[in-house]
Amino acid sequence: MLKTIFPLMPATTFGLSAYGIMTGEFRNAGxxxxxxxxxxxxxxxxxxxxxxxxxxxxxxxxxQAAYLSLFLAGMWCWDxxxxxxxxxxxxxxxxxWGPASVIAMVVYSQSLFKQAKFSN
Amino acid sequence: MxxxxxxxxxxxxxxxxxxxxxxxxxxxxxxVGNALEALGWGLAVIFMMIGKNRxxxxxxxxxAGMLFFDVQTTWTLEMPIPDGFLYWGSALALLxxxxxxxxxxxxxxxxxxx
Numbered sequence: 685m686l687k688t689i690f691p692l693m694p695a696t697t698f699g700l701s702a703y704g705i706m707t708g709e710f711r712n713a714g715x716x717x718x719x720x721x722x723x724x725x726x727x728x729x730x731x732x733x734x735x736x737x738x739x740x741x742x743x744x745x746x747x748q749a750a751y752l753s754l755f756l757a758g759m760w761c762w763d764x765x766x767x768x769x770x771x772x773x774x775x776x777x778x779x780x781w782g783p784a785s786v787i788a789m790v791v792y793s794q795s796l797f798k799q800a801k802f803s804n
Numbered sequence: 805m806x807x808x809x810x811x812x813x814x815x816x817x818x819x820x821x822x823x824x825x826x827x828x829x830x831x832x833x834x835x836v837g838n839a840l841e842a843l844g845w846g847l848a849v850i851f852m853m854i855g856k857n858r859x860x861x862x863x864x865x866x867x868a869g870m871l872f873f874d875v876q877t878t879w880t881l882e883m884p885i886p887d888g889f890l891y892w893g894s895a896l897a898l899l900x901x902x903x904x905x906x907x908x909x910x911x912x913x914x915x916x917x918x
Contacts, residue, residue, distance in 0.1 A: 713827075714826075714827030714829070714830070715826070715827070716825035716826065716881065718825070718880045718881070719825075719826075719877055719878065719880060719881065722876055722877045722878075722879070722880065723877055725876065726873060726876045726877055729876075751865055754862060754865045754866050754869070755865050755866070755868060755869040755872075755901075756869060757866060757869065758865065758866035758867060758868060758869020758870040758872075758873075759869040759870065759872060759873040760869075760873075761866070761869070761870055762837055762869070762870040762871075762873040762874050763873055763877075765833050765836050765837045765840070766830050766833045766834055766836075766837050766874075767830065767833070768829075768833055769829035769830075769832075769833060770827060770829055770830060790866070793862075
């Protein structure tokens with residue numbers, strides 16, 4: 685049950701981030717204007733990616749869901765590191781919850797790999 | 805890959821990317837990101853050499869994700885890198901994924917070693 689719900693959390697937060705960037709919430713973060721649309725696109729991509737992950741898990745395609753979640757974790761890891769010290773409308777102490785969230789994604793991915801092994 | 809990311813990290817440290825239209829707080833973190841990618845690829849090579857293909861593949865996939873995000877959010881910026889970053893950068897991320905597929909195909913044994 686938790687494994688079904690888990691991917692929906694980043695799906696929601698990345699979707700909300702994309703929307704937030706679109707509506708100007710990140711305009712004071714210090715990004716050059718030209719990269720803001722890129723961040724909208726990529727947060728949207730991640731949101732859809734995690735939804736796809738949930739669908740793959742639901743359809744019992746565990747290895748595919750595992751690899752996808754690992755790739756998405758890598759994407760967020762880069763984002764998390766490079767925006768850590770910017771002023772953004774996100775919870776404080778990104779240097780704490782950021783790495784923790786990446787680890788959570790990797791742990792989730794690993795649990796899917798294990799499930800793939802046992803269902804074979 | 806490890807060498808490339810390592811050199812990029814050093815270049816960032818040396819101020820080569822200071823003029824890029826990103827906030828200073830971000831440029832210094834780009835060093836951290838590139839350095840971690842260099843370390844990550846170094847580890848992937850080691851895992852491959854000791855036969856832990858599946859673990860190396862997982863590292864490769866995670867690192868490909870990191871690069872993909874980097875490319876997609878910085879390709880419009882003026883950076884001291886070859887032109888067409890969107891294209892060669894994305895192609896590089898794809899290549900990294902293909903290397904993961906290769907590692908998985910050549911992994912020994914039925915039991916996952918990662």
